Amino acid sequence: MPSNLATWQSRPVPDLSLSPSPSPSEEGLVERLTVRRYLGEHGDRDAARAAAAAQVERLRDRSRLLEVREDGVRRGEAWVVQQGDDLAVIDVALDDVALAPALRDALLDLARAERRSRLTVTVSPGDPGSEALVADGGFETFATQMRLDLDVEPPAEDVVVLRPMGQERYNEWIQGQVAEYAEARQRSGESAERAREVSEQQHAELLPDGLRSAGHHIFEGVAGEEVVGLLWLSTERPMVFVYDVVVEEAHRGRGHGAGIMRAGARWALDHGAHAIGLNVFGYNDVARRLYDRLGYQVTENFVARTP
Known part of the structure; x- marks a missing residue:
C-alpha cells in the first residue's frame, strides 16, 4: 500500500x-x-x-x-x-x-x-x-480494442495475397519496429521513457526467436508482383490478434489496407479462429475508419486524463 x-x-x-x-x-x-x-x-x-x-x-x-x-x-x-x-x-x-x-x-x-x-x-x-x-x-480516448467475429465467412481477397516474410526483410523491419511502436505510445500520452521501455519489453517477450517465435506469423502483403505492406498476426489465443499492419507509403490510397486485412481475416478463419482482434491508437483516424468499414466492433475503449 x-x-x-x-x-x-x-x-x-x-x-x-x-x-x-x-x-x-x-x-x-x-x-x-x-x-x-x-x-x-x-x-x-x-x-x-x-x-x-x-x-x-x-x-x-x-x-x-x-x-x-x-x-x-x-x-x-x-x-x-x-x-x-x-x-x-x-x-x-x-x-x-x-x-x-x-x-x-x-x-x-x-x-x-x-x-x-x-x-x-x-x-x-x-x-x-x-x-x-x-x-x-x-477523458480522451488513447486506444481502442476492436474485434471482428468470423461467424460469417469473410469475402475472398482477390487482390492482395499473404506470403511469409523472409529473414532478410524481417531484419530490416524489426530494426524500426521497436522505435515506431514507442513513438505511437508516446503520441498516445505516455512519457518517452515509459513508451520506449514498454516497446522494448513487449517485442522481446513476443518475438524472442524472431520469425521462429511460437504463435507469431509475419507476412508480406503482395499485389501482383509488388510487396504493398505487411501483417503481423498472433495465434497465441483462440482469437487471432493483429499486432501490426502496414501499407507501404508508395502504395497507400489504393485499397491495399483493406485488402491486407481481408486476407488476414480469411487466414484466421482457415486456421480455426472464431474472431480476429486488434488495437488502434486514438490518434490513428485513418486506421479506425478502415476497421469500422470492415465491420470491426469496439470491445474496449481506453481513456485518460491528467489528475
Whole structure:
C-alpha cells in the first residue's frame, strides 16, 4: 500500500470514500472480466474465466481492489492497477451509477496524491459503471480494442495475397519496429521513457526467436508482383490478434489496407479462429475508419486524463 494512502482515504469526497478491501473477494471481479473482456476473445466460458483469473493473478502485486463506501455503507468496488506512471482503473462496479461522478473525483484525488501522470479507465461498451465514470469527465480516448467475429465467412481477397516474410526483410523491419511502436505510445500520452521501455519489453517477450517465435506469423502483403505492406498476426489465443499492419507509403490510397486485412481475416478463419482482434491508437483516424468499414466492433475503449 502506498504510504500516503492511509491519509488520503480518510477524506470523504462528498459522502463517498475509498479504502482497500479488508477481505477482498475476487469472484465478482473475475466474473465481470470474463464477460466484458474474455468471452468474446475465447468463445468459451471456462477458457474465458481462466484467462480472467490469470489476469488478476498476473497484476496482483501492483493492483488494489478498493471498496467504495457512501456514509460508511459499501456501495461498490474499483480495481486499480499501477501501470508505469499511470493509475489505471481496469474495473468498476457500483450499486448506483449516480455515484460515478463522486467516485471519479475520489480516483483523481488518489492519482494526484500518488503523483500519477494520468488516470486511465477501461470502458466496456454497455457497461454502465465505466461509462458513467468517464462521462463528461474530460477523458480522451488513447486506444481502442476492436474485434471482428468470423461467424460469417469473410469475402475472398482477390487482390492482395499473404506470403511469409523472409529473414532478410524481417531484419530490416524489426530494426524500426521497436522505435515506431514507442513513438505511437508516446503520441498516445505516455512519457518517452515509459513508451520506449514498454516497446522494448513487449517485442522481446513476443518475438524472442524472431520469425521462429511460437504463435507469431509475419507476412508480406503482395499485389501482383509488388510487396504493398505487411501483417503481423498472433495465434497465441483462440482469437487471432493483429499486432501490426502496414501499407507501404508508395502504395497507400489504393485499397491495399483493406485488402491486407481481408486476407488476414480469411487466414484466421482457415486456421480455426472464431474472431480476429486488434488495437488502434486514438490518434490513428485513418486506421479506425478502415476497421469500422470492415465491420470491426469496439470491445474496449481506453481513456485518460491528467489528475
